[in-house]
């Protein structure tokens with residue numbers, strides 16, 4: 432009996448792999464994209480239909496497949512990104528976004544620290560206003576990156592705030608990647624998206640494409656492509672965390688202040704939306720600060736994503752593979768795909 436389960440499991444994995452190779456060969460899944468596409472740099476930049484291998488009819492000449500992170504700006508749910516905070520003034524005005532990297536430590540831009548009198552940050556909220564259940568963490572002091580004054584592009588700093596141990600907030604892990612060239616896409620999360628008025632700022636997120644050929648020095652450019660939106664789109668924020676694979680890969684140091692309407696799902700728009708400082712530029716400095724902060728610390732923060740969220744991610748992954756099998760094999764699911772599907776479920780739930 433046990434033997435049977437083991438071989439079934441093995442078979443499941445084999446079928447899963449086989450299925451993946453067959454259906455995802457040319458897709459730009461999250462998993463694939465990390466490997467980068469040095470040889471395909473020209474592909475991702477082209478506006479033509481040539482590089483389009485597996486998109487459906489609607490996305491005929493968009494270079495991105497449906498399963499990529501690039502999508503329209505979306506409203507974040509409470510608890511979806513529990514490491515993101517809103518940086519606020521004494522007058523309760525929203526100033527910048529920030530990310531919890533350790534208990535009592537918020538990563539944001541040095542410009543934000545320089546230009547404003549920051550009073551507190553708000554966590555456990557999707558709206559940049561005090562009230563309801565938002566957790567208020569008062570600022571104790573702040574530090575800018577040591578060479579920031581001399582080099583304006585090293586626009587990063589740390590806000591030291593009250594410590595806390597609420598389970599509603601987590602810290603984001605810092606990615607240990609050392610070059611951005613292989614990073615094809617990423618996700619930016621902040622309170623400054625899609626905003627033309629001075630209304631309440633809400634937490635939103637969007638997938639960016641990265642085009643290494645357009646980088647300026649170390650600064651990455653986040654692009655929108657084939658985005659479906661009926662609302663004006665901009666990125667009026669700095670300090671927004673940029674993540675890939677649930678790890679911090681950068682922070683937005685300059686957004687796109689001009690709000691634009693012309694976004695399309697049927698042709699490439701190639702709109703540069705944000706300048707992003709990669710984490711490897713300041714990781715040594717940040718790691719050192721985090722280590723000092725966590726020395727003698729009684730309660731360290733849980734890292735994102737926590738266990739409950741991981742279960743969610745698993746479910747999402749299954750859905751993603753499902754939709755992929757669906758779109759790439761036509762309307763009728765074949766026997767093979769059903770088998771792959773079953774194998775997949777067996778694999779995930781470890782029968």
Ligand SMILES: *[C@@H]1O[C@H](CO)[C@@H](O)[C@H](O)[C@H]1NC(C)=O
Nearest residue numbers: 468469470471472473474476
């Ligand atoms: C990209 O295209 C240019 C010419 O259009 C060519 O010189 C270059 O080698 C190409 N790069 C890659 C990686 O194919």
Ligand SMILES: *[C@@H]1O[C@H](CO)[C@@H](O)[C@H](O)[C@H]1NC(C)=O
Nearest residue numbers: 478479480491492697698699
């Ligand atoms: C995209 O494809 C449509 C037809 O599917 C075509 O009408 C349109 O001109 C194409 N756009 C670009 C920018 O190639």
Ligand SMILES: *[C@@H]1O[C@H](CO)[C@@H](O)[C@H](O)[C@H]1NC(C)=O
Nearest residue numbers: 520521522545546547548549
């Ligand atoms: C910050 O506070 C100081 C002293 O309270 C004040 O002089 C300065 O104008 C304030 N700056 C801003 C940007 O509000």
Ligand SMILES: *[C@@H]1O[C@H](CO)[C@@H](O)[C@H](O)[C@H]1NC(C)=O
Nearest residue numbers: 509555563564565566597599
């Ligand atoms: C965080 O927000 C949730 C939902 O609004 C609320 O139930 C919870 O009490 C908040 N946590 C704290 C520590 O305030």
Ligand SMILES: *[C@@H]1O[C@H](CO)[C@@H](O)[C@H](O)[C@H]1NC(C)=O
Nearest residue numbers: 594595596597598729730731
């Ligand atoms: C969190 O802090 C409170 C007091 O501030 C303490 O009572 C509680 O036990 C702490 N929780 C954890 C998980 O350490």
Ligand SMILES: *[C@@H]1O[C@H](CO)[C@@H](O)[C@H](O)[C@H]1NC(C)=O
Nearest residue numbers: 604605606607608609676678
């Ligand atoms: C980067 O981190 C991953 C796990 O997060 C680890 O497996 C890998 O060895 C690390 N790479 C380097 C170069 O430290």
